[in-house]
Amino acid sequence: MNFLKAIITCIFSVAFLHCFSQQMIQGKIIIKEKEDLSFVNILLRNGADSAIIKSITPDTSGNFYVTISHYQTGMFIEVAALGYAAEIYQLQPPANDTFNWNINLTVQERELDGITINSKAPLIERKVDRVIFNVANSISSNGSDVFELLKKTPGVQVSHEDIGMTGKSTVSIMIDNRLVQTDGEELEALLRSMPAIEIDKIEVISAPPAKNDAQGNSGIINIVTKKKRRNGFNGTVTGSYEQRTKGSEHIDASFNYRKDKINVYGNSSINRNRFISLQQTNTFYPEQQQNQTLNQDNRPLYTYTQLGFDYNLKPNAVLGFRYTLGTLDGKTDEDYDNEVLHIPSLVKDSTILTNAFATDKGRRNVFNLNYEWKIDSSGKKLTVNADYFTRKGDKGRAFKTSDFFADGNSTGVSSDNKTFGTIKTAITTVSVDYEMPTVFAIFSLGAKTSFVHNNSDNVFTTFQGMDYIVDNDKTNTFDYKENTQAAYISAQRSFGKWDLQLGFRGEYTQTKGYSLSLSQTNTNDYFNIFPTAYVQYKFSEVHSLNFNYSRRIDRSSFWIMNPFRIYSTETSYEEGNPFLQPAFSNNFELGYTYKSIFTMTLFSQHVTNLITRVSNIDTVSNSFNFVSANAGTQTQYGVTMTLSIQPLSFWENTTQVFGTYSKFNSTFYNADVSYVKPSFSIETDNTFTLNASQTLSAELGFSFTSAQQSDFDVQRHFCNLSAGIKTFLFQKKLIVTLDAEDILKTDIWQMKNLYNGTFQNSYFDNRSLQLALTWKFGNRNIQAKRNLNKNSDEINRAN
Template sequence: MSKLITSFFLTSSFFVYGQKSIDDSIIIEKQIQEVEVVGKRKLIERKIDRLVFNVENSITAIGGDALDALRTTPGVRIQNDQISMVGKSGMSVMIDDRMILLTGDDLVNFLRTIKSDNIKSIEVITSPPAKYDAEGNSGIINIKLKKAKEDSWSNTIRTTAKQATYSSFSAGNNFTYQKNKLDILLDVSASKDQNIYTNDINYFYPTERWINGIYNKSDADRLSGIFNIKYNASKTFDIGFQYLGNSGILNKGEESTAKIFDLKNLELNRTLNAIGSTRNKSSNHSFNLNMVKKLDTLGKKLTVDLDYFTFKSNKDNSLNSENFDRATNNILLENIDNKNVQKINNFSAKADFEMPFSWANLSFGGKVSFTETNNNIDIYRYNTSVVPPSLIFGQSDEFTYNENIQALYMSANRKFGDRWEVKVGLRAESTQNEGYSENVNQTNTNNYIKLFPTLYLSFVPDHENTLVVSYGRRVNRPSYSNLNPARWYLTANSYEEGNPFLQPSFTSNLELSHSFKDLLTTTISVSRTTDGFGQLTTHDLENNFQSFIRRNYYDYTNFLWSEYINYNIFPWWNTSAEASVYYTETKAYSPYLNPKYSGWGGYFSNSNNFTLNKKKTFSAQLTYEYNYPTIFNENRSEAYSNLGIGLKLLYFEKQLQIAVTANNILGSDRVKTSNITQGINQSFRQYYDTQFVRLSLSYKFGNKNLSIGKKATGNEEEKSRTN
């Protein structure tokens, strides 16, 4: 802990007390008018319900992309090209207030097509207002683009090659068009990814020690596309349509070994080896029809969204195992076959009104959502040591789950003079769900109505400081697959099961933030989660099995202190740093765990951007992240870090971009966690193939300033729960 605090204060002291005046560095005689316009807007603005990072005023806007801009945005973490928010378990990305329905690599590749020169600002919404779904302890990142030129088009071709343990490739094309009243966006991408995953596991049983090793290699082929069209029918009415699709095939080879030692004499008693393969063919399609009607010239408007989403996954897994007992020289051969077909359909409709008045700004609306899921699972475990093979375990189940949600919300905000502003909101959600398992002939129903209030209070004592206090309540519903009670084997001696009795968890967040100039942003927050659910490991000591089953088993409290600093050390060197210190406390109500867990943790990151020539066509980046040891629930994580570098070249008036990046250079990004369950000490050391070198090329032609927004859809929550 002393190391963490020392590192944090040394960093803060360097940036706060070692700063230099930046007024002289931005004065350019030939561009005085442009500098004056930009200077009217701060680099970092604190609004009542969000933080605004004005990218157009930042050095990161020169020759970069949206991912580069996000790296220096307060409260946003980019780790191994995965985007998250400090203190949040998840996040969503919007472009011009319209949700992007992509995740993982698809989202990252799409953001690389958006040039930072075309970004006006990035909004970080840590506590979403009542207008947004109450699902998830997550935040929202809203990327606001500069206004597009009329009667123009733009096309960007991109390709990426990545070398980790194995090679991966991707290619895509982004086309935008604006003519008269018509806006069109078309984006298509294809990728072939090869990755490995390893996990070194230790179980310390009363009389034995198990040393397990897992090595998986995955090969995924994916194709995704976005089509967006918007028509400005009149000065007061817009109509649009959006399609997003993604399909892919994942082939995964799986190897696992287990060496079982006697704790007394440390002799090897048994070995358990398994070789398996998994094939998963999946696809999802999303359709959105949206309409915007302006009700007057004062800002009153109505927005309507109709959405349909469908998802299908066909997963097959075959596992062959060999269990060798050295004492008896007996060999038990087994074969396990798993099959799972999952289908999800969702329809939703929502309407939002914005009604500004002289005494307050009102917004209100509602949403209905209808979801149907169907899972067919077949599991068979055979003893193949005998002829013919004998059935050890068999299970066939059809699990259906239907869920309906109705929501109403209202919010209002008002300013009191130049210093004070208040925003209050209330969202009510009524949920009815029913799950039926054919195998156990069991139906589970759940009906509840919950209220989700939001409150924001802003105080601006002067032009250099802003204080904001916010409160919000959220719900985290289980994913559809987590409710399925059927068993799915991971190795020959471990499996996971869903839990149809899972209940949603609820989180309350209280946050205080302070912004000082463009230099420093401080955040202090506390969050409280009740009925939290997660994957809990249990052990069958008699049959030597480990099971991973999700349960509601804890209440969780998190205290967070975070500092963000952005500073131009020289005109050619911009640096940003973030340090977080947090304390967690968990009360567990599982008989397998201790009743209480608590401890400190921390995170530090530093990103440096260097402009290496006067034309600003050659730049470099150096990033470093360090995660201090921490405790989350019953799990204790050791420290791990990541060092990365990058070079970027721009040619042909910055239309051609070539970038080379190296990630996890020191190989120190390996996560080790440990816990004690049922009195059994267990540890896991995982590696996600994060050490790689990547070469990216993109070429843009047409009108490079064109930008078209993507439409928000109404079923974001339902789609996020398919994972």
């Protein structure tokens, strides 16, 4: 009897424990614009071998639930649907007996055994605070690169070595929310090394939200790479040769390796450029005119290396580290020919010849430590970033000047000078960001602090007797410190056809600059609020209207606040300005989108204390110089329109039209001046797929920009014709590209100062022919590195 009681007791105990050890998994699948969600697959998998424990089917509204007898370590839920990115949710021992999630699925292209399954998002989307170009849905992404894609991106203007937005003085380039810390030829080389097939979308943010630094009268272009999920190793190697007047070479390699909790990534590039630039500057004095020509042989060598890793501390928390090393080794030969003419006869009086050799070496290190914690399934997230940046640059210049009479005989006047200097920069930044979805709205808040220290010196020497003697009047040391503390909060809410977003960012800045030669200290201490507001109204699925407002601040780069002079010749130099004050801008935009083929934006911008580079004429010494100054106020009104169509199945066309009305007011030259000028530009880019397998394509592009106002200067019209051909080989692992730029040699930079008549005419060797080969290797379906790090604004100003 006692034995029977024991058996019965055990049976009931096991049944009791079994009932109370059962746990519930429940949730809701959310897919925008989908009503029947029963097509979604939900799989409960074993953590040890990923074996399927249970398969779950949601109801038509997306609700699902299932019970499990007992929790096992490593169990996870996989949610997948055809045409949508899979989502993985790790089960953790709960405080109660229920796992409860809201799961959002997003559209994503996937490849299965060479077959592309694509539930297409629109080619162009307008969100409440940005315009999105979905690259994967464009045939031009086939065999292209990121630099070429930007030419087809709404609102973006691209020319050789220059990327801009209408109405914005500068543009920041980000890759996966990380600010790229290069510009000019180095930036172009980096973007050309990135295959378009690896890009998911390009976000154009003309009015950056409160989360981003308020620095810069600039927009942001964020290039978002595709995210993949399998373990493995992959990479890309690119080599190119570009022929301008001289030849240039570029080699780039990148890799990504993922194994369970660890993801390691890196890239490295070497870019050896060589180009000849021809520049002409005409200056006018009361009794003479000087026509100076400059022939430059530029030979910069850039290297860029980045290595990083992410480690999953737990399924919802990742710790990452990244190190970046960049170097520059530049050499330039310069020949100046300055012809002096009498006014008004324009008879030649004399000639001043200068021969120079310049060197520019730099090395920068960037250390980044980051942490991301996805607190729960509702979307709460904490992100922490810490950056430390150092840069040391050494510049040197040796130049000899000789004067000659009109008949070519020497006047006996000559000089031999050398200048050299070192710039050291150290920047520390720490930021914390927190996202908190609630029933009322999605809140974001955060804080950032930065510490900047820049020290630079410039030594000017003149050869006298047997040695070079320091000229103390032209030698200086400048020390600059800047500390900024910032905090922000923003809220986004959607209801019906409306999307609203409102944000406020406060920044408190303290600066101190000290000039040794002037024995002068300049300090600033200011606090400002920068509001942002966005409103979007969707009339229907094909029509939407957007409005946004933002206030921005533009702080000068550290080096242009250094008051020392950099001499090109004995009669021409450039100097910094320690008295520069920040500029402020108010920006308004009204945008309209029709389907995914047409966007239009009306904008206005008002800038006070505009920081710009202006020319000065010294009528006493018959010399000229350039200096940065708070030159005045600028108001712009304009429109941008983008049309993306596919006239034929093999032909994709993107045409953009930009129109601007600019007004500039200034008292810089001790006189009230006002300049007004309308301008426009048009760009058209065409991609032609030449075979059914889409392994051969051609491109043809043309752009024209009319004369336009730029503070005191008017830039004359210019245009550019480009063409290219691309092919895939060896099962699309090898991409061969041949591109021609500025075929007609018409991309010429010409400026005239409306106040003093100074005229500049420059051609930077833009006509080129480039052959590039890209080889892709490894497993292309691994998960890419995370989107982290936003502490790069100060670093960008240091370069």
